[in-house]
Amino acid sequence: MTGWLAVQTNTLVVRRAVTADASDISGLWLRSFAAALPSVTRPHSEQQVHAWIRDIVLPTQETWVATAGEAVVGMMVIEGGDVDQLYLDPDHRGCGIGARLIDLAKRRRPDGLSLWTFQINGPARRFYERHGFVPVEKTDGRGNEENEPDVRYCWYPEPGGSAIPAPAGESDPAAH
Numbered sequence: 324m325t326g327w328l329a330v331q332t333n334t335l336v337v338r339r340a341v342t343a344d345a346s347d348i349s350g351l352w353l354r355s356f357a358a359a360l361p362s363v364t365r366p367h368s369e370q371q372v373h374a375w376i377r378d379i380v381l382p383t384q385e386t387w388v389a390t391a392g393e394a395v396v397g398m399m400v401i402e403g404g405d406v407d408q409l410y411l412d413p414d415h416r417g418c419g420i421g422a423r424l425i426d427l428a429k430r431r432r433p434d435g436l437s438l439w440t441f442q443i444n445g446p447a448r449r450f451y452e453r454h455g456f457v458p459v460e461k462t463d464g465r466g467n468e469e470n471e472p473d474v475r476y477c478w479y480p481e482p483g484g485s486a487i488p489a490p491a492g493e494s495d496p497a498a499h
Contacts (some may be wrong), residue, residue, distance in 0.1 A: 337423055340386040340398070345377040347395035348388060351412055352376065358413035359444060366468040380408070387427060389420045399424040401431055406438040416446075425454050435479040442472040451476045 340348060349372050356365060367375070380386055380400060384407065389397030396415040400408035406428050411421055428436055440447045442461065452458075456476035464472045 334391050335396075335420065335423070336390045337387060337397075337427060338390070340381060340388045342377075342381055344388055344395060345381055346373065348381075348386070348398050349373040349376040351395050351398055352408070352410050354413060355410035359410075359447065360441060362443065363441060363469050363471050385431070387424060389424060391415065396420060397424055399428060401428055401436075404432055404434075404436055406436055409438070421450055422454065425451075429478065429480075433480060435477065437475060437477045439467070439473050439475050441469070442474050448474065448476075451478075454478070 349369075353369060353372055356363075365372075385401040387399045387401075388395050389411075394412070396412040397420040398408065398410050399406060406425070409421065409424060436456075437459075438451065438456070440451065442448075448458075456478045458474050459477050460475040462473055462475075464470045467473055
């Protein structure tokens with residue numbers, strides 16, 4: 324299938340998202356947001372989130388999903404040099420899915436990446452720091468829809484460092 328890329332290890336597949344994934348992605352996004360950020364007020368209704376994923380994110384942004392069997396268990400959006408969205412199914416955290424997605428982003432943007440996360444999201448902050456991101460800016464939240472203090476992280480490859488390889492035995496979707 325033209326435009327469809329997949330990477331498989333055991334039962335986890337990382338591939339470009341397609342329009343048919345919209346409902347699964349938005350459901351995952353909503354579950355993950357609720358689990359990771361219970362004290363943060365979500366500024367949009369479920370219907371608005373579904374429409375945003377379907378009508379804006381999928382058609383205009385580089386969107387990836389991680390699937391286990393038929394279930395979407397992770398999603399990532401790369402926009403320019405930013406990881407704009409990275410959400411995991413709450414039941415699949417700590418399984419290496421986030422690391423797979425971040426490594427893919429680093430292969431797709433080998434000159435560096437940035438991203439924002441909420442200051443209150445300690446697990447996400449620790450995850451990004453473990454993966455080489457460093458905090459470079461903190462705000463009081465006036466610049467985001469949630470009005471929640473956030474932090475911007477950046478990752479740059481080490482000078483003279485080698486490219487991040489795809490997991491063993493996999494073709495690399497970043498090469499396509």
